[in-house]
Amino acid sequence: MEQSPLTQQARPESFQPKIVKLYETLFKDDEDADKSEGFWREFFLLRPDPANLLDILADLSADDLLQLQAQIRQLLRQAVSFVRAGVAPSDEIALDTLTALLSGVLNKKYTNPSSDVIVVLAGLDQADAVFTEFVNALDHIIRNGRHLDLRQKAIEVALSMTSGAYHTGLLSYFTHRDLFPSLMKYIQESDNTVRILRPFTLLGLLANYNKFEFQNPYRLRLDDFVNENIIRKIIKSIGQTSSLSRDRYIAVQDDLPEGWNLYSTLTFFGLGGLAPGAKPPAPAPNPEAAKAQFAAL
Incomplete structure (x- = not known):
């Protein structure tokens, strides 16, 4: 029997998603930084892997990023372009990538x-054009996105920019383009209180940006805001979030003093073993374990 020309290759230990390979290709320090239209079309059709992208960026220093500025600029411009195009699923992938x-x-x-x-x-030289287009695209999605999940992703992108660049001049682009009406519209149309936390957090950051140096438009908007329905939804969201945060904290480390009962009284006198059916309280986690559990919340 004639031998088949096909050869069997060894099975790899793990399969790497195609998008991760594209991440690695993009962030190579080479002279050919400009990628083709086909590269970007494929890039924003594949399921994103934010964790892997963050790992790649985490391994790079600030100086490394300055060296890779051409690739990062191109990624930002292309992502904003796909967001503005509004074609599913590329716009959602672009928002996740931007975050x-x-x-x-x-x-x-x-x-x-x-x-x-x-x-x-x-x-x-391109900052005004790029960031103005960036904020305009987010504003449009937050206000008129085709569904709440997409609009939530746009808010998360804005939060990433606002929280990360809070002490830079980039937030001025958010004051030039008033997001307040879009955020209020999103809160009003939200179907549950969980969705309200992020837009309200974003609004709080924007309202406190340089509030003592100029008339912050978001702060002025809040001072004049009288929509009782939205205010009630925000208050309810804050209450539920605070309660949930407290419960999660206590689940990791309950630092309330234990009330007196039969077991604690007998234990105080060294007779805890005599308490019927009593179980000693769960030991508090050590500081390192508690820190890891809090970080996971």
């Missing part, structure tokens, strides 16, 4: 935070 990208880029310690971040993300 991870901004989180990974903005948490670095730069020598000159404001200018270095602008250089990495857009370039000093």
Whole structure:
């Protein structure tokens, strides 16, 4: 029997998602930084892997990102372009990618935070055009996105930018484009209180940005806001979030003093073993274990 020309290759120990390979290709320090249209079309059709993208960015220093500025700028521009196009699922993938990208880029310690971040993300000469388009695209999705999940993703992108670049000049683009009506519309149309926390957190960050240096438009909006229905929804969301946070904290480390009972009284005198059916309280976790559990919340 004639031998088959096909050869069997060894099965790899683990399969790498195609999108991860594209991440690695994108962030290679090579001269050919400009990727083809086909590359980006495939990039924003594959299921994103934010954890892997964050891992890749975590291994890069601030100086490394400055060296890779061409790739990062192109990724940001392409992602915003796909968001503006509004074609599923590419716009959702682009929003998830933007959230991870901004989180990974903005948490670095730069020598000159404001200018270095602008250089990495857009370039000093293109900053106004890029960030204005970026904020406009988010505003449109938050206000008119085709479903709440998509609008929530846009809010998460805005949160990544706002929280990461809070002490830079980038937030001025959010004050030039008033997101308040879009955020209020989203809160009003939210189907549960859990969704309200993130837009309200974003609003709080924006309302406190340079509030003593100029008339913050978000702060002025809040001072004049009288929609009782939305206010009630926000209050309910804050209450439920606070209660949930407290329950999760207590589940890790209940630091309330234990009330007196038969077991604790006998234990005080060294007779805890005599208490009928009593079980000693669960030991408190050590500081390192508690820290890890709190981080996982």
